[in-house]
Amino acid sequence: MKKITIAIDGFSSCGKSTMAKDLAHEIGYIYIDSGAMYRAVTLYSIENGIFQGNEIDTERLRKEIGNIHISFQLNPETGRPDTYLNGVNVEDKIRGIVVSSRVSPIAALGFVREAMVAQQQAMGNAKGIVMDGRDIGTTVFPDAELKIFVTATPEIRAQRRFDELKAKGQEASFDEILENVKQRDYIDQNREVSPLRKADDAFLLDNTNMTIPQQKEWLQEQFNKTVKG
Numbered sequence: 251m252k253k254i255t256i257a258i259d260g261f262s263s264c265g266k267s268t269m270a271k272d273l274a275h276e277i278g279y280i281y282i283d284s285g286a287m288y289r290a291v292t293l294y295s296i297e298n299g300i301f302q303g304n305e306i307d308t309e310r311l312r313k314e315i316g317n318i319h320i321s322f323q324l325n326p327e328t329g330r331p332d333t334y335l336n337g338v339n340v341e342d343k344i345r346g347i348v349v350s351s352r353v354s355p356i357a358a359l360g361f362v363r364e365a366m367v368a369q370q371q372a373m374g375n376a377k378g379i380v381m382d383g384r385d386i387g388t389t390v391f392p393d394a395e396l397k398i399f400v401t402a403t404p405e406i407r408a409q410r411r412f413d414e415l416k417a418k419g420q421e422a423s424f425d426e427i428l429e430n431v432k433q434r435d436y437i438d439q440n441r442e443v444s445p446l447r448k449a450d451d452a453f454l455l456d457n458t459n460m461t462i463p464q465q466k467e468w469l470q471e472q473f474n475k476t477v478k479g
């Protein structure tokens with residue numbers, strides 16, 4: 251069967267990666283978490299003194315962006331891809347609140363987006379890919395055959411993220427996460443370059459009251475309809 255491109259965009263922490271990974275696994279496609287790439291650039295900036303306090307040394311980051319190599323490798327224990335920054339596994343580090351609270355200003359920089367989008371488009375060249383993020387259906391793959399836009403209430407999203415971090419033993423407060431989710435939504439929707447918005451031809455999914463198996467089934471149905479017509 252001919253392979254297609256699947257773009258899953260939407261607000262923070264609503265279950266995009268969960269759905270995208272499950273579908274990719276089910277249909278034998280490659281899964282790419284584009285948010286992990288912006289998170290890795292943010293971690294690099296923090297660890298190398300480029301992002302200090304509220305200040306980003308954009309000139310330094312612009313010079314060093316070509317030295318930031320991000321890749322993914324399947325983790326046999328979790329069955330999911332781990333993120334590598336210049337050859338080092340940073341999967342746990344990039345998911346914590348320190349990176350979450352700084353990633354959106356980094357992702358708003360035009361030259362950072364340009365570098366990431368070029369890598370993402372190269373990864374999706376051969377189709378057979380499910381990619382999730384904020385601008386996949388609008389900018390990275392505007393011709394994707396299947397586009398989904400996911401949303402849920404901020405409180406539900408913060409609760410999901412809180413439960414996830416707690417299960418991993420990472421320190422976090424619900425209020426801090428809720429604030430972070432709302433702040434990122436605001437920055438992501440209002441930045442100048444590729445702001446978060448639903449592509450006109452994307453299907454909208456509000457999964458506030460859906461379980462993980464229910465949303466998985468819904469997505470599989472959309473895929474079946476798209477490939478079988």
Ligand SMILES: Nc1ncnc2c1ncn2[C@@H]1O[C@H](COP(=O)(O)OP(=O)(O)O)[C@@H](O)[C@H]1O
Nearest residue numbers: 262263264265266267268410411414460461462
């Ligand atoms: N429908 C759902 N109901 C409850 N929890 C969910 C649902 N979908 C995803 N989750 C959980 O919510 C958390 C955030 O999901 P994730 O897929 O990482 O979101 P996103 O990629 O949109 O940031 C994860 O811990 C995931 O297991």
Ligand SMILES: Nc1ccn([C@@H]2O[C@H](COP(=O)(O)OP(=O)(O)O)[C@@H](O)[C@H]2O)c(=O)n1
Nearest residue numbers: 262263284285288353354357383384385434
């Ligand atoms: N395609 C993308 C993906 C993420 N991002 C940025 O990266 C941040 C982290 O993305 P993510 O997908 O890991 O976020 P969560 O929804 O998992 O919390 C977002 O809040 C955006 O600022 C982006 O700008 N464009």
